[in-house]
Amino acid sequence: MKKVVTVIAVVIVLLVIGGGAVQYFNSRQTGTSTDNALDPAAPDNPEGEDATTPEQPDWCPAYEFISAPGTWESAKDDNPLSPTANPRSFMLSITNPLQQAYTPDHVKVWTLPYTAQFKNINAQHEMSYDESRQEGTSTLEGELNYMHSECPNTQFILSGFSQGAVIVGDIADRIGGGNGPIPAENVAGVAVIADGRRMPGVGINPGNPVDGIGAEVALLPVNSLIQAVVPGATMRGERANGFGSLADRTYQICAPDDSVCDAPRDIGNGIDRAAALIAANGVHAMYASNPNVIPGTTANAWVVDWARGIIDAA
Template identity: 25%
Template sequence: MAATTVKLATALSVAGLLAAVTAVPAFADPETPPASTDCADVVVLAVPGTWETNAGADRNTVPGMLGMIANPLVQMATGAPPPADAATPTANRPAGATSAKPSAAPKANKGTTVRAEQIPYVAQVGGPIAGMVTGNPLTLKQSRENGLDALEARAKELAEACPLTKFVPMGYSQGALIAGDFLSAVGNRKGVIDPSRVLAGALLSDPRRSASAAETTSGSSSSSTQSSSRASTSKLSSVAETMVGPNVEGQGVLGERDGGMGVLAERVVTMCAENDTVCSLSGKSKVVAAVVPLLNLTPEDLPDYLIGRGVELLRNVASADPATIQKAVSSTITQLTKLTVAASVNPATLPIELAEVVFNSTMLDDIAKVVNMPEFDALVSLTKPDELITQVSQAASYLLLDAHRSYGNYKVDGNGDTATEWILKWLTSKIQAGL
């Protein structure tokens, strides 16, 4: 393999290295083997987030959030010394587990070659709504499929052309969704490459992050505060990816992956910033849970979607407890009777009476227990002043994405490493130990 790779320990600069590999087109012909310069001991396959890339992007330039990891990683592999205070990061572990003391971050082997490239794809959400602005009506589902197809094709292509290469798939946001799906398939032996070809995987703000629960702490308020800010997060499944950073309960906004990461569970790390609803959806985020699935809809999907929701509604009503149904019916009749009387006696009071029904009666709560659907739960939550504040806060967090964009400065360990710094150091140590 040494004869077919570009040695990163030579005098080539990073710019010269990137220039040497730009001959590869964004979407190579599957029948044309990759150029020899595409092979390396380690190839990082970075899947950017929404709006960070497009189908015609330069494969050899890793943009956005992942560029903060991939670009320094390649620089360090060329022999540039790591930061003086660099330390090998240690993932947070469940309470009671021991943790080795971090050591100085290892320098890359001088004979090791490392390359990083992005996976160009149509990275967008919003479907027809976004299409009015972008001109491309792809939904999240279609964009995700586009990205996964591109990642699988490139990984398979390189795996066949470079039999000794190890891969490091990583993704951010929608890219984490795609990279996570890829790693899950490989880890469950359903992917396009063998699990042994994956050196490591890293996910930032994965919309399908496996569920985790915050550890409960005891003791003084000061110790509890300290624990909550830097305590470990427990896995709820043995095949879940390894969570790094402060406790963040909940799961990805699109739910968990069946089978988790399989045999790759200990080789894949995930990070989720506090208040990043994209990867930490919990029961309190009712509006977000109801709205996000709509991002997958096209006009053609709408009839099937409505039929499906109608069928689920009928199924929930049919399986509801009879006493719960009776209470909902009684409550509804009582409130409708009040509205009818108000309309007949003094129509001017009808708006006030209607507000009383919506905001002060138990009718909607009683119906919600029978309906048992996220859309209705979201509606009911907006009628309660205390819950309304929570829902608005959650929706604002999801839409403004302040926490979602924070991984470059979001600290995840006691050394003060940010999420991107931690992954950079972790991958450096993996490359040192794994080759």
């Protein structure tokens, strides 16, 4: 009986990873959009630029804020500079205020355009988690590579929610480990919200303490069971570098009892695990209003203030 309940718990947590956005859409009363498309080509660099010590072209922004939306909050063909694919995306509650506060020539706000799907037993037609995550990773790295090659002095601020947090966290981990698409010194800060690979003590927690671990870490021991019910959703465990040299500027925001980032460690206790997952099923959708994540504010408001603090201090 416990084995059956454990398998059910595995299915629930996977659906939470993919399904939190749907609850967020239903619970949110106001919103705006979130997805992306191709970034218009920037002007050519001025003639005579020194190839060995490139100068910053006039069109380059001082900062680029990169936003990675969660599952079902983005689309591959959306406009990254003015996303409209999902007007209720959580990340829009962060990027819209930043776009209103700064001109594009000072802060470029870019939203990751990717399929953002999660194939499961109830959505067999969708792209798998692995494929969606890889598509998003490749597209985001392409933007970093392009902007850094054209604008070597531009500083990057990276943020993501849920599946987007996993993508941003993976890239930040490689950058901090010296194997990323841009140098670590070009990253001013990282903030990931509801990261499925979160580990306690890795990065900085600006909010209330959470004792659990990310779902991809908790479910690694039963990865073979997951493949039977959610094909193409590989649980990869914790990251290799602990964010490396970026650990002192990477913030892990996680709501207590959110099954995606605060999953119980004991996968073997099927009954308790299932009860905890069911009780936490709505927490993942409430980051814009949950007062129990960061005392005195909400997760999205905190990220906006944090990003503005970095930009305004320069």
